[in-house]
Amino acid sequence: MEKSKKNHKKLYIVLAVLLVVAALVFIRSGLPYLQRHYHIVHVNEKEAVAAKKMELGDRKVLTVYFTRVGNSGFEDDVDAVASASLMEENGKLIGNSGLLAQMANNCTGGDLYAITTEKKYPSSYNDTVSESAKENKQDGQLELAGELPDTSKYDTIIVVYPVWWGTIPKAVSSFFQQVDLQSKTIYVIATHGGSGVANSKNDLQKVTNGTVEEPVLEVYDKDVTKALPEVTEWIENLFKL
Ligand SMILES: Cc1cc2nc3c(=O)[nH]c(=O)nc-3n(C[C@H](O)[C@H](O)[C@H](O)COP(=O)(O)O)c2cc1C
Structure with missing residues (x-):
């Protein structure tokens, strides 16, 4: 007992x-x-990205980004939006990568370009995860929408993307296979949900034939709205300001 x-x-x-x-x-x-x-995060977009333009001499910087927002069919279906994506007070949706790209672009005073795909991803987060897994198993590039930027005008490209399945979204690899990368230096800002940059930088390095430079800036998705000081410091460090 x-x-x-x-x-x-x-x-x-x-x-x-x-x-x-x-x-x-x-x-x-x-x-x-x-x-x-x-959970949808509310953000004051203007405040979050209000960086002071830096003096970069004759450096010509293009900031390129890809995000789920603008590439998904959820504009009419805001309630279904899962948050890694953000919503401003006025109901406009902003993706994490879009917000980080605006921060970087306001620092550099260069140009901003959004990579968009012809196809739209599902509004459901989980379905997008499945769709991306399917894409990764398929050869070939995605069809991109809109005109590609004339990258010959720039010496530096800052690319901002969400880590998808530990690598770059297919839209990002498709973009870099279609633009002129001669004499370019590429820097990476990768936003993620916990994995960090994972294999994405190395995979981008393969696609761009070794033009990606360190350091990579990793931003956890929950920290994106408050990342401006980090982005500013990272850019100051890149250009040795
Ligand atoms: C298709 C898909 C795959 C993802 N895979 C990863 C991953 O492998 N590791 C990770 O940490 N986060 C992953 N995430 C989370 C996103 O990287 C993260 O939430 C990011 O901040 C979203 O940025 P966005 O709002 O610009 O799309 C994934 C999200 C999606 C939609």
């Missing part, structure tokens, strides 16, 4: 420990995941 009581006590302790571990895992990974998928 005494032994059985002891065994029960041990079991309760083990269960309690398991419960605490499960709670910690949920707080560390589950909550950010839920937030990313189901």
Whole structure:
């Protein structure tokens, strides 16, 4: 009888420990995941990107970005939007990469270009994840929409993208296979949901034949709205200001 009581006590302790571990895992990974998928972040766009233009001499900088917003069919379906994407007060949706690209572009005073695809991704986050997995298994490039920028006018390209499946979204690799990269230096800002830059920089390096330079700036998706000081410091460091 005494032994059985002891065994029960041990079991309760083990269960309690398991419960605490499960709670910690949920707080560390589950909550950010839920937030990313189901919670829309409100942001004051103008304030978030209000950088002071830096003096870069005769450097010509193009900031290029790809984001789910503008490439998904969710403009009419805002409630279905999962947040890794942001919403300004007036209801306009802004993707994380778009916000980071505006920050960088306001610092450099260069030009801004959004990579857009002919096809639209689903409004559902999970369906987009599946679609991207399918794309990664297929050869060939994606059809891009709109006119490509004349990259011969620039010496530096800052590319901002969300890490998708540990690599660059197919739209980004398709873009870099279609533009002139002669004598260009490419810098990367990668936004992610926890994996960091993963293989994306190395994969971009292959696509661009080795023109991507360190350091890469990684921005966790939850931190994007407050990333301006980090972006500013990173750009100052790139151009040795
Ligand atoms: C298709 C897809 C795949 C993703 N894969 C990853 C990943 O491998 N690692 C990661 O940390 N986050 C991943 N994420 C999360 C995004 O990188 C992250 O939320 C990013 O900030 C979204 O930027 P955006 O609003 O510009 O699209 C993925 C998101 C999507 C939609």
